[in-house]
Every structure is written in C-alpha cells, then in structure tokens.
Amino acid sequence: MSGSLDPLLQREVVVCVGAGGVGKTTIAAAVALHAAMEGKRAIVLTIDPARRLATALGLSALDNQATRVPLSEGARGELWAMMLDLERSWDEFVGRTVAPERREAILRNRFYKTLSSSLAGSQEYIATQKLHEIHASGRYDLVVLDTPPTQNALDFLDAPRRILDFLGNDTLRSLLGPALRAGRLGFKLFQMGSNALLKGLSRLTGVETLEELARFLAEIQPTYDEFKERAARVHALLASDRAAFLLVTTARGGPVEEAIYFHRLLVEAGMPLAAVVANRVHPDHLGGLPLPSPEALADELLREGVVDQGQPPLSRRLHQTLVEARALARLDAANLERLEASTHPSPQVRVPRFSGDVYDLPALRTIADHLFARS
C-alpha cells in the first residue's frame, strides 16, 4: 500500500485535492520535501497551513513570497514554500491582464471585490493561475499545490467555467447589451428601454445592483478573452501528463463519500489521477491477533513484572483500549474497502494516524516514507 507514488517525481505539477480537514497541506508538504531530498527543486504552495507547520516550513505570512526551507545535510535538492494570498493574487492578476486605464475602476467595483474574495470558485481559479505562473517561470522542477478548502468538490474543477460564465454570461450581455456596447459608464438601466425582465429583476435586487454589475462587466469585457485563454492554458496543463492529482481523504465516512464523488468527477473530467491517499488511518494494533481477555493481559503483565493496579486495574483499561482501537480500525477498514472498490483502479496509498500532530520536517519525512519507496 505504500511506495506507489514514485512516478510522481517525474511530473512537474502535483495538485492535492480533497475535503476540508483531511490533511491535504501535510501530504502536499511531504511530497515536496521528498522531491527535494531526491534532488529536485520543489515548491509547495499552500493556502492556510497550521501554524506550526508554517513555522516548520519557515513561513510567517500570507505574502506570495517563495521561502527556502533549510534541509538536512543529505538533501540533494531544494525545498521552497509559499503561502498564497488569494485576494492579492487577484489584484496582481488584474494588474497583468487589464489595461491600465481600466484597472482602477475594476479594483473599486463591488462585484470585483466579491469576485476576488467570495464568489464560488474564484479562489480555486486564482490558485490554479498562480500555479501555472510559477510552473511557467521554470524555476522549479516540481510545483505542489495544496488546494483551498472547497464548499463542495465541484468547486475546484468547475472554477474556471464558473468564473468565465460569470464574466462572459450571455444573458447578462443580452439584457445589459446596450450599455455594454456603448461601453459607457453612469448609464441608467431604465433609460435603456422598458424591458419587463429587467424591471422584474430590479424588484428583487434593486436597480443600482444591476447597474453596478453592468458597469463591472463593461469594464472587464475587453479582458475576457485573456481570462478565457489563461483558463484554457491552466486546464491544458492540469489535464496533461506533466501534472498529477492526489486525492486526499481520511478513513472517516463523510470524507470517504466525498472522495468517491470527487474521484468520479476527476475521472470524468479526464484529469490525471495519480493515487488516492487515505490519511490518518487508525492502525490495527493487534494485526491479525485475537483480542486478549483482561485476564490474559493481567497474566502477561505479571510475567513481565508490571504491577497490575489502579481503578480499574491496568489490565482492564488496556483491554478497553484495545477494544476501542479495534473498533476504530475496523470502521476505517470498512470505509477504505468501500473507497478502494469505488475508485478502482486508481492506486491506493495509506498513511497511518501518528501520535502527535505532524508539524516538523522529521514528521513530514515519516509521512513521505509511507507515500514513496525508500531510495
């Protein structure tokens, strides 16, 4: 079950996807660390890492700055890390793609603010743009992206389409057409005719909202083709064999269901899925051994010279702990069986749950050992 990720090192881009709270950032960092140990110049792009993980990677702020992570003696490559500031990335993106005379009006528009901060899919859109930019810079052999927590699995794959639909929406164009064609600001919708649809809509949203939206679309329109082309380039990169997706989950029921659903979407979208990684799997301490009775444990403690005391006695508490651990392991095993059957024939990798939070480089190496074969 482990060691099957070695082909990842031949790729240029790795995208870690999955439900929130499954340890995507940790897996992404472990992949980049391993690549660096193997001689690659690797960078991990992360959105919102745990503080101690950020510290371990030498990251202190969301600043879009690549930071080199000091590695131990044996490392043959380089590890870099970057925390993505998505709103800033949007501003930079507009700076690069929009003509200077239109920039200010766009950056000030309320719809731009929503677009850059909270429109579903916008974080994913800009994160993949950033990924593409860093990949294209040629400075790294491997770029690993830890995707933002999505409200639902569709957001990530759907992001470019949703953003482009929003910006290029034909309904909006036909409704707000006169204003868009005139390309002028400060128009009044209701001077544009007595469209019944517009009137009905304005009773729901208010006139000003529609006007501001029209203005935003008018400003952004000349850039639309650029947005579209960039999205197409990102899509081409992600769908190519230079990229690979890692679908990360835990063995809990909810995340497993989401992973199965997401797996189907990835396959349908023709995305190169490298493996399904089940993280924090509860280990079966007993292996295949039968559960020992409290009395048997008491005998063994006695034989080993460990005092069996306490309330309840140590042997009983050990027994109870084994019962609980076995229940957790069995539940995980059943969920993973379903996961494997539903994501066949994608390779499966399992990473056990470790004692303690995983927040330093040695712990990341331990995780990497479960992902890759030891060289």
Place this chain on the structure above:
Amino acid sequence: MSLLDRRLHVNIGKGGVGKTTVTAALALLLAQRGKRVLVAEVRAQNVPAILGARGRGPEIAQVAENLWAIALEPKASMREYALMRLHSKVLYRSIFENRLVASFLGFIPSLPELVMLGKVLHEVREGNWDAVVLDAPATGHGLTFLGVSRAVGQTIPAGPLRSETEWMQGLLEDPQATAIHLVAIPEELAVTETTELARAVRERLALPLGMLFLNRHVPERFSDAELEALSRGFAAPQLEAAADAARAHEDRARRSTRYEKQLRGLGLPLTTLPLLYPERAVGRREIETLAARIEAMA
C-alpha cells in the same frame, strides 16, 4: 434563560470536525425536550440519514418525533423569496421560467447565500418552530454565509434587498433569539481556527455566541508511570499491541486535556463530546449518546 431555549441555533466550525453530527445531536435533544424543531443544512443533507430517516431536500420533511429537516438550495430559496417579493405567480413565471434569467440570478454575488439564510430566518420569524438548528458551512464559507445579510446591507443602496437584510440582521443579532455555537476537535489546526472563529463571530459579525462543543474528546486513562512501564517493549505480541494502543490513546487524551484548557480561555460554556467507537457508521444510537451528553452539560 438557558441557551437551549434560543429559537435559532447555528453550528459553525472547521471542515471535518463533526459539525453535522453535533447538529443532529443538538436537534434531537431539543426535539426530545418536546420542542418542534427544524434542522437546516446548506447545499447538503446528511442529518436525516444519520438519524435513519430520509430527507426530501428543499422540501421540509419529518425525520423523527418533533423533528423536521430541510436542505437549503439556492434555487428553491430564490423561488420562495421571489414569490414573496413579487406577490404574483404570473410575474414570477414570466421571469423565472426564462431559463437564462434564472441562471443570471445565480451570478449575482451573495444572492444565493442571502436567500438561503433568508429562508432559515423566515422559518424562525414565522414562529412555526420552537427551535431552528442550522448546520452552517465550514469556517470561511460559514462566516461568509452568516455575514451575508450584514455585508449586503452595508454595500447596497436602499431598496428591496436592503430592507430584507435589515430584519434578517435584527434577528441574527438578537441575543434572546440566536446562539452561534462553535464546534472543534482537539487538534491544533481546529483549535486555532475555533479561536479565530470566536473572534470573527463576536467582533466582525457582532453575533451572539452560544456554546462550544469539543467533539471527539478522549479522557485520560493511563498515568505517566504506567506509560513508562509499558514502554520497554514486550515479547508477548498481544501485550505489546496493548501498549501501542495505550500510547496512542493517551496521546489523544492528553491533547484533549490541553486543548480543552486552551479553549476554555474563550469564556464560552464548553461541552466535551466523547470520541465514539461505533460498529458501523455513526447512527441514531451514537447521536442519542451525544444528545444525552449535551443535556447533562447544559
């Protein structure tokens, strides 16, 4: 008045902390106390299945004694809002049966969230329920969701939407009516996020905080001396397995203790909910265990 007597309960927390499980337990507890309860989920429906029942998506359906469920969907909520607003089915049809227009509405930023939150608050305001329990989206999305009426109200000029946001905001901010509960688990990232969430709800959104649920809590079971005695490596494989399990247990338990202490610093009534060891998935029996626990601590 007890927190449990509020009319609107919202659970918010990081993804993966068991928010929906806690929502099911809280809703079941309120229903068991004889209240008429509606449980609402956003763009999802998991509570009915956990309780062994079937939901009917955006249609309110009964899932247990005194307990009804709804899955909030932007389209259904938009339709309801539009019908209320336009006072005319004919006008509604002329607008909404135009497929293009319907898709257009989805693109007005914040409108989907606004109408879904509006639906929940409408149910509270109409007084059909003694309590409504909302399972909010995870952290960032959840804050956006709960903040949508405030955000829209602050940015748009006076008009129909703005007056909607005013009564919504009034109800959300009312400490007699509303309680925003936080859900966490004893892990660093979740605890950090919970601390930030508490601040954001209190300061940025100015909404009344309720309880803090520390889910998957593990009680301490072994002393340092015992762990020491168990750490030397045993030849008997079952005893060695038991020692491994004890270390893993105690590691979780001590983090539970440490993070519980840290979270108590937030000054909210804290309820610990134990890690459960179900044979299959979490179901009605586990939810009843958690409900009893909340009852005991409340």
